[in-house]
Amino acid sequence: MLRADGRLWIDPPVSAPLDGGESSIVAEARAALVALQRPDGHWLFELEADVTISAEYIFLQHYLDEIDPAEEGRIAAYIRGCQASNGGWPLFEAGEPDLSATVKAYYALKLAGDDPDAPHMIRARSLILSLGGAAKANVFTRIALALFGQVPWRAVPAMPVELMLLPRRSPFHVEKISYWSRTVIVPLLILMALRPQARNPRGVHIRELFLRPPEDEQAYITHPADARLGPAFLHLDRLLREVEPRFPRGMRQRAIQAAIDFIEPRLNGDNGLGAIFPAMANVVMAFDAIGRPKDDPAVQTAKQAIRKLLVDGERTYCQPCLSPVWDTALAMHALLEAGETIEGAVLDRAAQWLLDREIAETRGDWTWKRPLLPPSGWAFQYRNDHYPDVDDTAVVAMALHRADPDRYRACLERACAWIVGIQSRSGGWGAFDVDNTYHYLNAIPFADHGALLDPPTVDVTARCVSMLAQLGLGRDHDAVRRGVAFIRREQEPDGSWYGRWGVNYVYGTWSALCALNAVGEPPDSPAMRRAGNWLKARQNPDGGWGEDCASYAPAGRDRAYPSTPSQTAWAVLALMAAGEGAGEAARRGAAFLESAPRQGARWREEPWTGTGFPRVFYLKYHGYAAYFPLWALARYKRLLRGETRVPWGM
Incomplete structure (x- = not known):
């Protein structure tokens, strides 16, 4: 009732x-959750992805010829430990083998020195060939292989860096894709334009993973997911390949500079571009490709950001990003439910840590759609000020409000105004962007992963509605309704x-x-x-x-x-x-x-x-598995x- x-x-x-x-x-x-709190008040749990992130970490070290053999050996052991009995590597625990993940894992292990005739490598190779070979891997895998000279660059969809010069009203603009896509793609455009080759100091190849020599393969690029738009974009891809070599050199240089101009304000210190591994790795390789010296402060900081993602030990692996704001806010909710009070030092430290990370000054990419909206919000990671996370903002605001609505009134009012201001036309909220619903872009050959966009979703929308209601906005308020x-x-x-x-x-x-x-x-x-x-x-x-x-x-x-x-x-x-x-x-x-x-x-x-x-x-x-069961019970x-x-x- x-x-x-x-x-x-x-x-x-x-x-x-x-x-x-x-x-x-x-x-x-x-008590056990409280014991895991860091001295400054926050919580941080491991965030594990499939082996592709750790494999790409090994790729990066061989691309740069900056290999730490001991570290590489521990990461290789982790990758081996994740192999399924069928020889492949899945995208999640006990999942079906994934071709692209298996290709990356195999190549990383071979780079790390594993004998291709070892039983685990034979099983992996057999599975890859049964699934059509490495030529059938996804776009990001083929780009990685092209950087190592394992496939020709024609195996990769055309994505000219001159895209950076297109006006915002054009069908493709970085504004029209999600935050994670733009931070990954912009440095990648530099790499695809300059086509550098990995140093690959051991000269490791994987020609044995192809059904026919990779230089003879003709069917690299397909996009069967969209029967209506896919063929049209494949035709456009062929046209781009023909005209791209004729682009004026000056235009290419302007485009590369435009990409650098995008990257540099968003480097995010030792939290890295976008605070996600693929963007960080791409920017390190892009800096290398344009000739930035290894001792350049930006290069050193970018590498430091990547190293922060390592979980080092017997299970050494690379995380895709870090989740301290998310972990801290959810831990606060669980502890408040379990009887912890804001008067105690535990939640007081946690709340203060979160308050210190409110993004109240940086006007991030969301201002492209909402230029007059005052900034607020919280990122998912330690810092990612250009990209406050809508879901995190709602969860943090609810935790602070629950702890003491009067004490945190000022920041709650800012967060509430920001959440209301970035609601999409549909009434929903995306994770980072407003009205990021250019669905035709998921039909381009580059987007075979189908995750180029950040449209509104139920779970993020539900969190925003919950937050607004908890903060006192009635059901008849326009945003809530x-x-x-x-x-x-x-x-x-x-x-x-x-x-x-x-x-x-x-x-x-x-x-x-x-x-x-x-x-x-x-x-x-x-x-x-x-x-x-x-x-x-x-x-x-x-x-x-x-x-x-x-x-x-x-x-x-x-x-x-x-x-x-x-x-x-x-x-x-x-x-x-x-x-x-x-x-x-x-x-x-x-x-x-x-x-x-x-x-x-x-x-x-x-x-x-x-x-x-x-x-x-x-x-x-x-x-x-820590804060949610405690919270519910x-x-x-x-x-x-x-x-x-x-x-x-x-």
Whole structure:
């Protein structure tokens, strides 16, 4: 039922099968999470991707001839350890082998000195050839191979650096692609124009991975995903190849300078261009290609940014980026739920650390669409001031508001104004950009990954609606009303919501239900009922919920998956938001969390539950198995104790 103030009450069950008193598991997990806080107040958990990032780290060292044999040996051991029994490397834990990831892993291991006749290399090579050979790898893999002279440059789609000179109204402009795409592509345009060759000091090749000699291959570039636009863009690609050699030399130099002019203000100190590995690696190679000396301060700083991504030890690997703001804000939510207060030093330090990272001065790329909007927001990483993250901003604002709305009023007002100001026309929010919906660009040959854009999504929109509602904007406020309408439109026929940034429908449904609860949606509304029924139907016999990254493919949509603590936590939180906290499904979900294996702050969780780009790039957030189960179990325990009000947007 609803209170008069619109907040949702959930009646506790008549008899609680779980102890509604103080939970030793909650207390232990809370203490363990507190113990992981850094001295300055923040949390940082590992962020693991598939082996392509670590393989590309090895590529970069051989490109530059700056190889640390001991470090390389540890990274190679990590890559070997991720190989599946079928010989390939998947994009996520227990996934199907991916051709491009396997090509990169094989080449990295061969660069590191692995014998191509070793059993693990033979298995990998056999799999690659069975999938069509390295010629069938994706665009980014073929670019890497072209830089090492393993394929001709005609294996790569035409992307002239002169694109940097096009006006903003042109069909292709860096404004029209996502933040991650533009920071990766702009230095790549320099490399594709200059076509440097890796130093490759050991002269390692992989000709054995091709069904025919790579110089004889004629069918490198295809784009079958879009039957309508794909052929037209393939024709345009052929035309560009014919005319590109005739571009005036002066125009090319102006274009390269325009790319450098884009890069330099966004270098982001020792956090790196875009604060993501592919952009950082590309800019180091681009600087090398234009002749910047190794002792150039910008070059040294860019390399330092890359080294910060290494998780060094027995499992040495390279992370795609760092996630301290996201981890800190979510840890705050979990600890607040578990009884930690802002009066204590733990959350006071965390809040101050976040306050110090508000992006209140830099006018980032989002100003291309909103030039008059005052800046605010938070990045995902330590610093990434040109690219505040909408999702992070909403989660940070809700944590600070929950901790002390009066104390943090000024920054909350700035964040609220910024979030309202960057809402897209559809009523939704993208992760970084406004109205980044130029979908035709995903049909160009370069975009075979299908992740060139940053359109509005349900999960980010839900977080924004939750934040605005928690900060006091009513359901009739234009931004809230339009956001709710977007969420309603995107509900799947079965009652779930698609999860763009987390795996997958459980994540999306949790996000959407929290938002609808925050704006006072009645639990018996059709949208809430259908979502609650979907969640209950997807519960596993052990009481938990699970869904792996294969659910992004149609064939994996309705499969059963083993339960995971983080996804079970999302489902339990979602059921409580939908008014189902007193039900059997929530009770069984909480019981699963109580009994699931745990070590310190983290519940044991092997499957990956984070998403970079659906069907292309996935993430294992090592923190998800720490703060989300604690959060859900603590909230459920509070409900059992009679603290039935659920007042927060998440």
